[in-house]
Amino acid sequence: MTQTDATAAAASVQGPVLVTGGTGKTGRRVVARLRELGVETRAASRSGETPFDWADPTTWQAALDGVTAVYITPLDASPSPTPAFVEQAVASGVRRLVLLSARGVDVPGYFGPAYEDGGPHGEGERAVRASGVTWTILRPGWFSQNFSEGVFLDGVRDGELALPTGDGRAAFIDADDIADVAVAALTEDGHAGEEYGLSGPRALGIADVLDEIAKETGRRAAYVPVDASAFRAGLVADQGFTDQEAGLWTDALEPITTSREAPVLDGVRRALGREPRDFADFVRDAAARGVWG
Ligand SMILES: NC(=O)c1ccc[n+]([C@@H]2O[C@H](COP(=O)([O-])OP(=O)(O)OC[C@H]3O[C@@H](n4cnc5c(N)ncnc54)[C@H](OP(=O)(O)O)[C@@H]3O)[C@@H](O)[C@H]2O)c1
DSSP states (O other), X not given: OOHHHHHHHHHTXXXXXXXXXXTSTTHHHHHHHHHHTTOOEEEEESSSSEEOOTTOGGGHHHXXXXXXXXXXXXXXXXXXXXXXXXXXXXXXXXXXXXXEOOXXXXXXXXXXXXXXXXXXXXXXXXXXXXXXXXXXXXXXXSBTTHHHHSTTHHHHHHTEEEESOTTOEEOOBOHHHHHHHHHHHHHXXXXXXXXXXXXXXXXXXXXXXXHHHHHHXXXXXXXXXXXHHHHHXXXXXXXXXXXXXXXXXXXXXXHHHTTXXXXXXXXXXXXXXXXXXXXXXXXXXXXXXXXXX
């Protein structure tokens, strides 16, 4: 679709679009793109322009009033608040839902033993499918932006990234691609009932990632592979995680360790008719913004 076609399709969107997680890695990008297309957009979160707290359902209706489409960045909590929100959204007049889920949600145990049935993402997907309105589900793997604005950033900046991921590899997906797919699903026809598995075009180990960043910045962080149980204990001792949080977090990294995140998925091509951005493109842009100093 050309930019002119995209703008014309977006112009036909009736009513404002609500973006939950509107300040987050994908939501912020979805908000920016929708506004560029001239779509009235509410950026909602606890600190966003539109107040919205997953933990406080009394904040939901004001955000939903008049809205016809929602991009759902869910809260990773058990039980998930997404089913109750979806019910309220549909009752409020929402006709289109685009859900940010995760790769592996359909693979039993992918996120570890605590989440046999896909965990909160599984709950969210089931609610969206049963909603009776138009829906699209996005299933990205680990984001490239974890290294530039997420959980791995401090390690990269500090020169040492310690993870229990061994020689495992992942086809990291650029949040800009996720946002492009989300905006297409929110504003165009042709994405109803689609489940888009989203990855980048090639798999990299953590050491490869740090090499790519070093090539661009001249600053090399070391990858320190650590044992999973030591990593988990360190999260509790050094970072104030509860034992349960540390367990979930360690489990979440296992699909990288086992390279289950490595196979390249075709969702970006199916949704957008183009290939996903390469990790090197992500590194070049993030380095130009000075995120690694
Ligand atoms: N990061 C990855 O590699 C990855 C991969 C696959 C799937 N996912 C999934 O993507 C989702 C978002 O992850 P992310 O890494 O993109 O997170 P993120 O960048 O931290 O964004 C989270 C967003 O949710 C908002 N938020 C947090 N708690 C909230 C609450 N109680 N009520 C309302 N809004 C709240 C935050 O804004 P405020 O702080 O202003 O509220 C922020 O806008 C998660 O469900 C995660 O499982 C992530």
